[in-house]
Amino acid sequence: MAAPIPFDKDFDVEPGRCYELSPLLRRVTSPNPSLFTFKGTNTYIVGRGNVAVVDPGPDLPEQTAAILRAVEGETVTHIVVTHTHNDHSPGVPALVAATGAKTYGFGPHGTGVRRQWPFASPEGGDMSFRPDVTVPDGGTIAGDGWTLEALHTPGHISNHLCFTLKEENVLLSGDHVMAWSTSVVSPPDGDMADYMASLDRLLGRPETTYWPGHGPAVRDPQPFVRAFIAHRNEREVQIAACLSDGPKTIPEMVRVMYADVPETLHRAAARSVLAHILRMVDDGRLAVVDGEPGPDAVYRNA
Known part of the structure; x- marks a missing residue:
């Protein structure tokens, strides 16, 4: 048997509902449940008043409408993408059309691939996403009372970013580390050597909670990451x-x-x-x- 991981699948969520997670963080889960997305893709709203939206999710009108309801009376100043799988970034154009906000990410699909292999991946990628602002490893995105610092964490996909919300010492971990399941690593864009190095990078970091792209929070992240590596x-x-x-x-x-x-x-x-x-x-x-x-x-x- 492979080394056990203390998975947490306790995630009683209502798609489209806005959940208050902390003073600077809210979550709206998309209605796209599946074997690979669990209850759906988590969209995060960072800040109050002038806000960032992280991962608008799939191209579903009901998810875009739910995000807009959640930020009614506020201004979306940034649209941030952790990575370009089809359950995370295709909702960007509709949200841009509704808000006029600029988009932020590591780069287009395939950015960061270390090596080309002579076979294709069956997994879908959002080939249309091109960020207005390219965010490198260590880059920061600053808003009204909040700061996101990017960590390039390739492995699940080559352009994957996690974001530290500096003011609350938490990590928006995308699909890199999730509480409910291991992350799919599918070559050629997925790379296990990169993924293991990206897990190692999280060891010893100070964030106390991870908020992932699917499922509930990782509340005790360091032992959890070590279990993933094992x-x-x-x-x-x-x-x-x-x-x-x-x-x-x-x-x-x-x-x-x-x-x-x-x-x-x-x-x-x-x-x-x-x-x-x-x-x-x-x-x-x-x-x-x-x-x-x-x-x-x-x-x-x-």
């Missing part, structure tokens, strides 16, 4: 064990490693295993039997 390392031990009796394909490994997981999730699991395998091939622990690394290759222990 879990991922154990997955790589499992991969090596699967290959100890000879070469195998990824689907063969998934059937063994995820025997206790519904088959409906095996496709996503296969992408995660691929991400681990590419990391292990790169550092010399695994080898390809013939040809190039990819989802259809046969692998063996080096």
Whole structure:
């Protein structure tokens, strides 16, 4: 078994309702529940009066309307995007049309990819998003009584940013760290080596709470992040064990490693295993039997 993670799936949320989380933070959850989005995408409103909206979510008129209801009588000055998956940024154009606010993010979809692989990702990306203002690692976005500091945390996706809300010492963690589930890391835009480095980067940071892109808050983040790292390392031990009796394909490994997981999730699991395998091939622990690394290759222990 992989190392346990203290997941929290207690998230009794009403889509479209604005929840007061703290003096500077509110949340509106989009009505897009799924196996991969849990109860829906969390949109955060930062500040009072002149506010930032973080992750407008998917292109759903009801979510845009809910955000606008939540900020009625206020001015949206910034629209901030953690990353460009289709459940986070496609709602940007409708919110821009309604508010005129500028958009902020690390860059277009694919910005930050370290290495090109000879296969495509089946996961959807928002190819239309182009931030008005590019926010680099360590960059700040300042508003009326609030400050967001960006942390470039690639892995789940190459242009992923987390944001520290400095005044409250909390982290808007996007899909990098969530309380309800592990994060999907799907190559080629997802990168397990990057993801592990981004997890390491959170160790020792001072934020007391993480507010993620899906599900409830992570209330005790440091042990949680350590559990994520241990879990991922154990997955790589499992991969090596699967290959100890000879070469195998990824689907063969998934059937063994995820025997206790519904088959409906095996496709996503296969992408995660691929991400681990590419990391292990790169550092010399695994080898390809013939040809190039990819989802259809046969692998063996080096």
